[in-house]
Amino acid sequence: MSEPFLIGEGMTGGYGTGADILHDCTVAIDAGQIAVIVGPNGAGKSTAMKAIFGMLEIHRGFVRLDGEDISALSPQDRVAKGMAFVPQTANVFTSLTVEENLEMGAFLRRDDIAVTMRQVYELFPILSEKRKQAAGELSGGQRQQVAVGRALMTKPKVLMLDEPTAGVSPIVMDELFDRIIEVAKTGISILMVEQNARQALSIADKGYVLVQGTNRFTDTGAALLADPEVRKSFLGG
């Protein structure tokens, strides 16, 4: 098997000087695919993602992007390398307009950002309508779109989403998933942490089930959905 595009391999670590949350945890993603991390509360799903993004120290294991070891890079440097991260909460600049949010997403870029911005508006037409409005005034679902849009403005190779559908209505959730698939089709790899395991796995090329900071099951999304043990323990039958 060839080396995946992005891999966090054998990660062990936690926040600051606290106890380890991740234990020899591996998450990988191939180019242009969607990978999903699911698992019960407190399984370390978000932690695993943050570890890949460099927001916490891992004292064992490493993170490689496109074959290059980036374990020592700061999150900012990883952004420059083509990774984008959408946090679960506080993921938009509430006092800035939608357009300014997108501009800030492209802060590191020196080239013309108009094309990317047009693509984001095409992906999320509602944002185009509200471009002059403060992001804080938008609804929950629209905010998530701004957040994803802001991340896309960096022209990332990998987009990492921490529970993008937390707190939005089921209809909005479906729409968001559709958009995420669309993004993946443009060749951007997507790594996503999700509470709605069943739905997330259904769009996932690869699924990781984490329990207590370690890999429990790893397979394609469809295979996991079909696995009776996974269904019984994590998908509610």
Add this chain to the structure above:
Amino acid sequence: MIDILNAMVVLSNYVLIPAIAYGSQLALGALGVTLIYGILRFSNFAHGDTMAFGAMVTILFTWLFQSWGITLGFLPTALLGIPFGIIATAALLLATDKLVYQFYRRQKADPVILVIVSMGVMFVMNGLVRFIIGPNDQRFSDGERFIISAREFKTLTGLKEGLAFKTTQGITIVTAIILVLVLFWFLNRTRTGKSMRAFSDNEDLALLSGINPDKVVMVTWIIVAGLAATAGALYGLDKSFKPFIFLQLLLPIFASAIVGGLGNPIGAIAGGFVIAFSEVLITYPLKKVLKYLMPEQLEPSGLVQLLSTDYKFAVSFTILIIVLLFRPTGLFKGKSV
């Protein structure tokens, strides 16, 4: 009818114009406080003395230019000194940040620690200013004293009351307007300005977007230096320069920033004028105005001065308390409670 005009002239002369000038000075000061609060997330007690420092350097350069015979005609020479005051203040603030504040920022220290540290900085700056220029009153204004003097106004209009408009007041107001416009253009239209707003809004997300915090902090200090030095020099020009006066300005400046909503630039400006107008209006004997407006028999016997000028900062304080009680985030929404 004439009475009403006279009353309006008196009110403008003693209340409106001084309050607008004072409000502009407060607004510039409060903008500095509010920017530091928004970006660096602490209340900077050293701000008053930063203003004093900027004013001092301005004065030194003004004297230098005056001794060289360079003046601005009817405008005060101090306007030439202000840019140098700003440069020196920026250098001082950047050095202070490097030597003092940066350490605590890296440590993610509690804001209250930074407040205490800023008190230490305040006394060092205060000592520095006294050390260099001494504790006394310094005069440095020159040029034409009045845009329009009370006498000219009276002969011009034929009214009984005169209206004096000091050059320094005019300059204060014009400079403040220009500065505020430039600041808002910068914050809302430039990449760096927007990144400052983004940083103030959500620091973590700003970092995720690749915004360089060190650069944001540096730009902030430079802007604050510009605002503080200008505000200090204008205040010194309009009233008088005395190092300890700026310590007393701290309370009205903080009150302005909090009343407007800490971290909110528009709020800082509004707060500055709210405080300035209340202060001047409440401590001014209104009798001179009322005597034109009321029938003779109702004319008030006292001065109708609501509060003696000794208590003028009690006005800022009272407004501050009222706002804290009823609307702790300020009139315009500030950052957090």
Add this chain to the structure above:
Amino acid sequence: MTTSMKNIGLFFVVACLIAGTGFIQSWNTALFILNMGLISAIMSLGVNLQWGFAGLFNVGVVGFVALGGLAAVLVSMPPTTDAWAAGGFQVIVGLIFGAATVIAAIFIQARMVAGKIKVFTTISVLIVGFFIFRYFFDGGVEAVEAVNPAGTGYLGGLNFGGENYKSWGFMAVVSWPVGGVLAAGAAWLIGKTALGLRSDYLAIATLGISEIIIAVVKFEDWLARGVKNVSGLPRPVPYEIDLQESPSFSEWVYSIGGDPVTASSIVVKLSYAGLFTAVLIIILTLAQLALSSPWGRMMRAIRDNEYAAAAMGKNVTARHLQVFVLGSAICGVAGAMMTTLDSQLTPGSYQPLRFTFLIWVMVIVGGSGNNFGAVLGGFLIFFLWVQVEPIGAMLMQAVTAGMAEENAIRLHLLGSVAHMRLLTMGLILILVLRFSPRGLIPEK
């Protein structure tokens, strides 16, 4: 070296510094530093209670100190009967109206249904009340201040010793707890408003209240003569002149080979030191007991994690109010003691931020959270405060020694020595916070 050995050593060093002042400069200076050090130690205990125990940032220390000073006058001076007759009661009536207005406004705020009528009623009550207040108050004040303005011109205090009020020296001691009560009252008002909000807001609110208190003490001549100062306050200790005139005292002094004039002033200062030490020991003991009590543990728990404490059902704001009032009261007591020591109230000398800042430096250098640290800081910093100027002068002399006598820079530098004090204190604070944030005697 164990911790307690180190701490004893530190106190010993400070004691040596003060004693050294006695041997090298003069014992009067040394005793002055000792007495003010005792008072400073009490103040920093008060601030330590607020900051060290509870993490509250009080920038208004000087206001509470000034209230203590005011209490010293209001309690230990004799009443000016003429002034009371002339307008004293009118002033009181005015004040009662003023207070009633505020209470009425608060009552309306609390009881009426929100809406335009409420706002309107509040404002009209305030305006009407204000004018009634001013009507009585202004007239009364004018009358009071007209009574012998050069000598009294104020209402005086509560010392009913009559002609011999000066022999009622115990009234001075009585005024100390009264100073505490006054300060506690002001602290309660300010704490009610600003506690529970951001820590910066408390700082600014306390700065404001202290400026107002200072203004009241400075400008309300009817109360305590304002900047005209009240002098000749009764003392709880003997007067130098009485000692010098007492034959037994001179005899004793001569017998040990001293000079009665110097000896009398030293004895007076030592008596003060004795009284102040007693107060310091009482307050220190109470503070120590409080620190180790469940109450103190809870305070520190709240300081270290407010959210966790609140989640455990602790009423954080109410606890903060308690400790804030207590700490301010201690500052008030110390303020009254200071005015008694000076035997005069000089409102002009209360520099709002300067004084407060000094106390803060004491607490932080000594070791915030540790009562003994606060006491040590009080002595040490006051010693430095007094000695920085002569040391600075010596330093400047040394620096400028090579320059010509009339060199402008030399003269400027020598003239600026007086401004070195605050600069030095600022530097000390910044350096200690940076390199030894836990202070000389850290919290356990």
